[in-house]
Amino acid sequence: MRIAFIGLGVMGRPMAGHLIAAGHRLFLKTRRGVPEDLVAAGGTACATVAEATAAADLVITMLPDTPDVETVLFGADGVAAAVEGRTVVDMSSISPLATQDFARRIAAAGGDYLDAPVSGGEVGAKAATLTIMVGGSETAFAHVKPVLEAMGKNVTRVGAVGHGQIAKVANQIIVALTIEAVAEALVFASKAGADPALVRQAITGGLATSRILELHAPRMIEGKFDPGFRIALHQKDLELALSNARALGMALPNTASTQQLFNLCTALGGAAWDHSGLVRAIEAMAGHRIADRTAP
Incomplete structure (x- = not known):
């Protein structure tokens, strides 16, 4: 063709x-x-x-x-x-x-x-x-x-036309919220004194497993956020979700809070980080970085 x-x-x-x-x-x-x-x-x-x-x-x-x-x-x-x-x-x-x-x-x-x-x-x-x-x-x-x-x-x-984009917005909501959940879990485990890599290994394959845990948790543990899919682009997708939700007269509370965490990453200079870099926002609020196990 x-x-x-x-x-x-x-x-x-x-x-x-x-x-x-x-x-x-x-x-x-x-x-x-x-x-x-x-x-x-x-x-x-x-x-x-x-x-x-x-x-x-x-x-x-x-x-x-x-x-x-x-x-x-x-x-x-x-x-x-x-x-x-x-x-x-x-x-x-x-x-x-x-x-x-x-x-x-x-x-x-x-x-x-x-x-x-x-x-x-x-x-x-x-x-x-x-x-x-x-x-x-x-x-x-x-x-x-x-x-x-x-x-x-x-x-x-x-x-019909437009339904592909609706599916993509739904996809991006799930991806963003799953990244946030994995980030919280790994920062919690690390600050509590456990080895986050072993925690990841232990829960992979159980009910908590996901492609995010498989692919993005290692980035979070190593502190390497070369894109990938840039935070700025995921912010754009979540804004589509939030603006369309307003037009539909509905609330997306966890999507809104995750967007705020992406906004914090941008304020930290991370608009071009891979979206797994959202963990930096959780680390900043915890006063703890997974990669070095010390306060920043």
Whole structure:
């Protein structure tokens, strides 16, 4: 398939590489310049988003936030300028309400639209093991599912347009609150005098086990927070959860408190830390760091 891929950052770059390896022809555009390895592998660098769109049958966007997606879709020389007869798949994590508006505007321009946010982070993007949550028509989903399966191992149509983003917001609530719970538990264990690595080993496999305990607890214990998935991006996702909850007239109390802990991490200079760095907020309040077992 001829695919325009817009956004080649930490996630988009390996995802585009998997599509090229699967035999698709890619037309590439990103703000910082198309990586040379993707061009060497067979990708085509394009000067504008509209140029990439016009050359393709399918358009994939993988961008940081809602305003970025809107600019790429509807800005000067954007996707909408050449989208007629094409399908747009937005794999960014953005507002569900904005997604539904974008889909209506793309439909008015003659295109089809799916939202397909992902979970799995940089590790999943590199390994092509992403979980992909899709919103849109069954017909459009069937058309693009083989493409999505080149980037992920769990590809699920959740429902109508916007429902993929709803699933992603729900996912991010669970991930954030689980990181917070693991951070509290490890700081408690360490300050109480136990070896946190052995505590982790003891509870892994029991009811408390999770992917967070498996993958992120070692980062917390070692104090190494190279991203990964940056705290600033998880803050964005939790803000989507909280703002949509307000619109729905409901409360998300633990999501709100976890967002405050991310805010504390940012105040400590950690906006670019991996989201497992949330443990630093718990450590700051405990006056104790796991990594050195001494007060900071």
